[in-house]
Each structure stands twice: as structure tokens, then as C-alpha cells.
Amino acid sequence: MIPGLATAGPLVPSRRVLELLGLAAGAAVLVARLDLATLAAGLGLFLWGMSHLERAIKRLSGGTLDRWLHAATRRPLQAIGVGALTTALVQSSSLVTLLAMSFVGAGLVALPGAIALIFGANLGTTTGAWLIAGLGLKVDLAHYAMPLLAVGLIGSRLLQGSRAGLAGLLLGVGLLFLGIDFMKLGFQTWQDGLSLDGLAGTRFWHWPLFVLFGVAATVVMQSSHATLLIILTALASGQLPYLPALAIAIGANIGTTVTALMGALGAGSAGRRLAGAHLIFNLVTACVALALLLPLASLVETLGGWIGLAESAWPLKLALFHTLFNGLGILLMLPVIPRLAALLERLIPEPRRQAPGEARYLDATALEHADTAVAAMEQEARRLERRAYHLLCAAILMPSAEVIGHPPDRAVARTAIDTDAWPSVNARYHARIKPLLAEILDFYARIDVPLTEDQEARLEALYQRSLRLVEAVRFGEVLQRSLLRHADPASPLREAHDDLRMAVAEGLNRLANAPEAGQVGQAVEETRRHWQHELADRLRHQQLDAWLASSLMNDLHQASRLMAALTPPQSVD
Numbered sequence: 001m002i003p004g005l006a007t008a009g010p011l012v013p014s015r016r017v018l019e020l021l022g023l024a025a026g027a028a029v030l031v032a033r034l035d036l037a038t039l040a041a042g043l044g045l046f047l048w049g050m051s052h053l054e055r056a057i058k059r060l061s062g063g064t065l066d067r068w069l070h071a072a073t074r075r076p077l078q079a080i081g082v083g084a085l086t087t088a089l090v091q092s093s094s095l096v097t098l099l100a101m102s103f104v105g106a107g108l109v110a111l112p113g114a115i116a117l118i119f120g121a122n123l124g125t126t127t128g129a130w131l132i133a134g135l136g137l138k139v140d141l142a143h144y145a146m147p148l149l150a151v152g153l154i155g156s157r158l159l160q161g162s163r164a165g166l167a168g169l170l171l172g173v174g175l176l177f178l179g180i181d182f183m184k185l186g187f188q189t190w191q192d193g194l195s196l197d198g199l200a201g202t203r204f205w206h207w208p209l210f211v212l213f214g215v216a217a218t219v220v221m222q223s224s225h226a227t228l229l230i231i232l233t234a235l236a237s238g239q240l241p242y243l244p245a246l247a248i249a250i251g252a253n254i255g256t257t258v259t260a261l262m263g264a265l266g267a268g269s270a271g272r273r274l275a276g277a278h279l280i281f282n283l284v285t286a287c288v289a290l291a292l293l294l295p296l297a298s299l300v301e302t303l304g305g306w307i308g309l310a311e312s313a314w315p316l317k318l319a320l321f322h323t324l325f326n327g328l329g330i331l332l333m334l335p336v337i338p339r340l341a342a343l344l345e346r347l348i349p350e351p352r353r354q355a356p357g358e359a360r361y362l363d364a365t366a367l368e369h370a371d372t373a374v375a376a377m378e379q380e381a382r383r384l385e386r387r388a389y390h391l392l393c394a395a396i397l398m399p400s401a402e403v404i405g406h407p408p409d410r411a412v413a414r415t416a417i418d419t420d421a422w423p424s425v426n427a428r429y430h431a432r433i434k435p436l437l438a439e440i441l442d443f444y445a446r447i448d449v450p451l452t453e454d455q456e457a458r459l460e461a462l463y464q465r466s467l468r469l470v471e472a473v474r475f476g477e478v479l480q481r482s483l484l485r486h487a488d489p490a491s492p493l494r495e496a497h498d499d500l501r502m503a504v505a506e507g508l509n510r511l512a513n514a515p516e517a518g519q520v521g522q523a524v525e526e527t528r529r530h531w532q533h534e535l536a537d538r539l540r541h542q543q544l545d546a547w548l549a550s551s552l553m554n555d556l557h558q559a560s561r562l563m564a565a566l567t568p569p570q571s572v573d
Contacts, residue, residue: 045179076116076337080330083120093125093224093256097278099369104270111270111341115277119330119337122253122281126323128225129249132232133315148174179229207247207290214251219258227252228322232315242314246293249322250286257282271363273344280340285329296324359383359439366443373447374455374462380440381462387432388469389512392562395425395476396501397483404512408505413498417487425477433473440466465568472565479558482551492544493552496531500559503527507563521563528556 083100087093100117103109148170155167217227231248234240240248257279289296300321309316333340359380366376393400402412444463451459483501486493503523510520535552538544 042179045175048175048179074113076112076334079113079116080120080123080334083117084124085120087121087124088127093121096121096124097256099372101271101274101363103372103375104274111273111277111344112337114274115281115337115341116334118274118278119281119333122256122285123323123326123330125224125256126319126326129228129232129319129322130316132225132229133236133319145174145178149178206244207293210244210247211251211254211286211290214248214253215255216251217248218252218255224252224256227255232318235314235318242317243293243297245314245318246297246321247290249318250289250293250325253322253326254282254286269348269350273341273348276344276348277340281329281333284333285325288328288332289325292325296321296328300324359436359443362439362443367446368449370449370451370455373443373449374458377440377444377459377462380436380443381466384433384436384440384466384469386512387436388473389508391425391428391433391473392476392504392508394422394428395473395480395483396504397422397480397487398501398505403505403508407509408502410498410502413502413505416489417484419484419487422480422484425473425480429470429473429477433470437466437470468565472562475558475562475565479555479562482555482558486551492548493555496534496552497555499527499531500524500555504559504562507566511566520567521560524559524563528560531556 083096087096097118100109100114100121104111104114152167152169152171152174156164156171159167214227214231217230218224228249231240231245231252235242235245257275261275261279300317303320303324304313304317309320360383361376361379363376366372389404390400393403396403397417398408398412402408441463444459447459483497486497488494491497503526506523507520531552535544535549539546539549
């Protein structure tokens with residue numbers, strides 16, 4: 001017996017071994033069947049091209065696409081139109097869907113506007129079928145693919161910045177063209193040896209099976225465009241009957257929701273609501289389209305005759321069907337967007353109890369795009385700022401409502417101080433500030449998308465601002481301990497401390513309500529200069545001992561450092 005195997009139990013192949021065996025088996029099949037290998041190569045090139053195209057568009061947009069979509073969500077019809085147009089331009093409903101989820105997760109847009117944007121993206125994705133059917137299946141795309149691939153590959157290696165993004169765009173388009181051409185070649189080799197005429201779909205119960213096939217294909221390939229490419233090329237080569245092709249196209253529409261559902265796994269409740277809306281819309285649209293498959297097919301025939309489609313132009317008719325049933329879904333769902341949003345908010349509520357130091361806007365989906373990453377950082381930095389201001393009010397032993405809510409009153413600073421009523425700044429810092437800061441810093445470190453110079457500068461400013469806020473809180477912690485020690489009305493330092501507390505309160509009020517006004521630390525500096533002279537005078541007249549004088553000097557210095565940490569640099573104003 002071989003040592004070590006006596007207690008090992010039955011031998012079970014590891015997952016890695018099974019994967020290698022599966023790859024080997026697949027390779028063997030493709031080597032034996034060159035027609036299948038050609039189809040697989042075409043599909044792989046198409047998907048690869050889609051990924052290059054999406055990355056290039058993100059890089060070239062520099063946030064313009066994000067801002068455009070954000071501005072469009074104010075009115076439902078406008079959101080639908082812009083969602084459709086954007087998806088038609090970038091040929092990626094997944095990109096627009098994830099952008100919308102990022103906007104909602106970052107708190108930039110309301111749920112109804114994002115839902116309308118998703119509806120428009122579904123309509124816009126139908127242009128892919130028109131492009132493939134009208135151009136890709138009729139033109140020798142390989143003739144154009146080679147120059148695009150050559151320029152794209154060389155440019156992506158040699159160029160930088162936006163020019164590299166343009167080279168990536170050309171590379172993506174070249175791969176798409178080459179993939180479509182390979183798919184055509186693959187199906188042409190099957191033309192005489194394979195026929196799917198038995199899938200006529202004359203019985204109604206056949207069609208849901210084709211819908212499920214469309215769902216499965218889109219889920220596996222993570223691209224409805226890839227599924228439509230297979231359908232259209234098979235339809236054009238006579239390998240797939242018309243009605244089953246329509247049913248598979250319906251399934252491809254449902255399959256696109258998987259991208260949103262996967263993106264929602266790392267999103268907050270707002271992102272999950274939008275993914276739910278996407279799923280509901282596509283399911284309702286699919287059910288209606290399947291129930292009305294024959295009437296819609298007849299309508300396609302009628303409209304095709306009006307616009308001059310040939311009787312045998314099946315790919316173009318499928319593209320028209322794809323557009324019709326998505327448009328029908330929008331007409332059905334548009335009036336119920338507000339009620340759908342309200343329903344999803346009830347079904348997927350916000351967490352009842354959020355940990356005090358837990359981030360609210362730093363969803364993983366926000367990391368996918370430049371503007372949403374910056375927006376999420378801004379939202380969370382504002383939350384950190386508000387918490388820091390409230391904690392600093394506790395540091396100077398004044399209620400935040402009396403400091404931030406309205407201009408501070410000197411009478412409040414002079415009231416009796418109950419030392420047991422004020423929470424420790426250090427304890428609150430570890431419970432409310434430090435965990436949130438840790439999430440902000442982690443999010444900042446994970447931002448890995450192309451950024452414009454303005455976006456980079458803004459992120460750096462937010463990063464530095466967050467660090468300065470925490471630094472100010474640490475100064476406030478030291479100040480609070482001294483204020484509590486000398487809180488008694490009879491303390492020789494109480495008068496100076498009241499002036500100092502009042503000065504810091506004025507600075508916090510200005511920061512919270514009018515940070516652009518500047519000179520937030522002016523009151524503290526005036527108080528510091530006044531009491532430096534007053535201390536010298538009282539020491540000369542022996543009205544104050546040197547130990548207390550040094551304590552007060554340290555408190556004045558801590559207050560100055562606190563306000564300096566809170567004062568924004570001139571370049572950020």
C-alpha cells in the first residue's frame with residue numbers, strides 16, 4: 001500500500017482536474033469538428049470585442065456618459081429616450097444598467113428615474129439586432145476587420161490616454177466584425193448537413209422551451225447580443241425556423257437581467273430594487289410577447305411590407321419583432337413606474353439598523369464607473385464630515401443643535417457643565433468615525449477606472465479632507481479632556497475656556513452652513529491672541545500660576561490646530 005493513502009478515503013477528482021478534463025474534451029470535439037470550432041471562435045471573438053468596446057467607451061467618455069445619463073433621469077420619457085439612445089451608441093445595455101444601479105446606489109438619482117432609464121436601455125439594445133441583420137450578415141466584415149484590428153492592436157500598445165481609448169475602440173469593433181464573419185462561416189458549413197426544420201414551433205407549448213433556451217444561452221455568454229448573433233446567423237443560413245427564433249429572442253431579453261442581478265449582489269437596497277425592476281419589466285414583456293407571438297409575427301409581416309422588407313428577409317423581421325415587443329413592454333409598464341418603485345421600496349426596505357460606522361453609499365457597483373465612484377466618495381465624505389462636526393460639538397461641551405443649527409449664543413457657553421453628561425470623544429470616534437473612515441479609505445484604494453484630471457483631483461481632495469477631519473477629531477479629544485477638568489464655574493480657566501468654546505463653535509457653524517465664506521478659524525485665532533496677552537498680564541500680577549497658564553496655552557494651541565485641520569486649502573475652495 002502506498003503510504004498516505006490508507007486514511008485518505010475514496011479518491012475524488014478535484015475541481016481543477018475536472019475543469020482540465022472538460023477543456024480537453026471540448027478541444028477534442030472542436031478539433032474533430034472544424035465547423036463547431038469556427039462557430040466557437042466567432043462567438044469568442046464577438047464576446048471579446050464587446051468587452052474591449054465597453055472598456056474603451058468608459059475610457060473615452062471621461063464621465064461625460066455618466067453625467068448625460070444622470071441628467072436624463074429627471075423625467076421618465078426623457079430617461080427612456082436617453083437610455084435607448086445611449087445603449088444604441090455604446091451597444092451595451094449591461095453598461096447602462098450597471099451605471100443606473102451605481103447612480104441609485106450612490107444616491108444621485110431617484111428610483112423611478114433609474115427604472116425609466118433601464119426601460120430605455122432595453123429598447124436601445126434592439127439596435128444591435130438591426131445592425132447585425134442589416135449590415136453584419138450582408139457585408140464581408142472580415143475585409144474591414146483586419147485593418148481595424150491592426151490599427152487597434154498597435155495603437156493600444158503605443159498610445160496613452162484618450163488616444164489609447166480610441167485604439168481600444170477600433171480593436172473592439174474589429175473583433176466584433178471578425179466574430180460575426182466567423183459565425184457566418186460556421187453556419188454555412190452546416191447548411192447541407194444540418195436542418196432544424198423539425199423545430200417549427202407550430203405547437204404553443206414548444207415556444208416556452210425556446211424561450212428557456214434563449215435565457216440559458218444569454219446567461220452562459222453574459223450577452224444578449226451574442227445570443228442574437230447566433231439566432232440571426234442561424235436564421236440567415238436556414239438552420240433555424242422563424243417562429244422558434246422569435247421565441248429565443250424573447251428568452252435573450254430575460255437573460256440580460258442576470259447582469260443586473262449579479263451586480264445587485266454587491267449593491268445596497270437601492271441597487272437591488274433597480275435589479276428587481278429590471279427583472280419584473282423583462283418578465284412582463286416576455287410573457288406578453290410570448291402570449292401574443294402569432295399576432296406580433298403577423299404585425300411584423302404587415303409592417304415589413306410597408307417598409308419594403310423582402311419576404312425572405314427573416315433576420316430583419318426578427319430585428320423588427322425584437323423592437324416591437326420591447327416597445328410594447330415600455331407602453332405597458334410606463335404608467336406604473338411610480339407604483340412599481342413604491343412596491344420595490346416596500347419589498348426591499350432599507351436596513352432597519354445600520355451600524356453607526358457603516359458606509360451607506362460605497363457599493364461595489366459604484367467602483368465600475370468614474371463619476372459614480374467620485375459621487376459615492378462625496379456622499380460618504382459628507383456623512384463623515386457631519387459626524388465629525390457633531391462630535392466636535394461634544395468636544396467643546398456644547399449641544400450640536402446650539403452650534404450647527406443656528407449661530408451659537410454666548411449664554412449657552414456660560415451655562416453650567418454637567419461633566420457626566422458628555423460622551424467621551426475617544427469612544428465616539430472608535431464607534432462612529434474610525435470604521436467609516438476605514439471603509440472610505442478602502443473604497444478609495446479600490447478605484448481602478450480611467451479618471452479625468454478633474455476627477456483625480458476631486459478624489460484626492462476628498463481623501464485628504466477625510467484625513468483632516470479625523471485629525472481635527474483627535475485634537476478635539478485632547479481639548480475635551482482639559483475642558484472637563486476645568487468645567488467648574490470657579491475654575492481660573494473657565495472664563496478663557498468659555499471664550500475658546502465659543503470661538504470654536506463659531507468656526508464649526510460657519511463650516512457647516514457657509515464653508516465657502518472662508519476665515520473659519522478667525523474667531524479662534526482672535527481668542528488665542530487675546531488670551532496670550534491676558535495670560536502674560538495675569539502671570540505678571542500673579543493672578544494665575546504657571547501650571548494653569550501652560551494648560552491654557554496648550555488648549556489654545558489644540559483649538560488652533562483643530563480649526564487648521566478643518567479649514568479647506570485654497571485650491572479646493
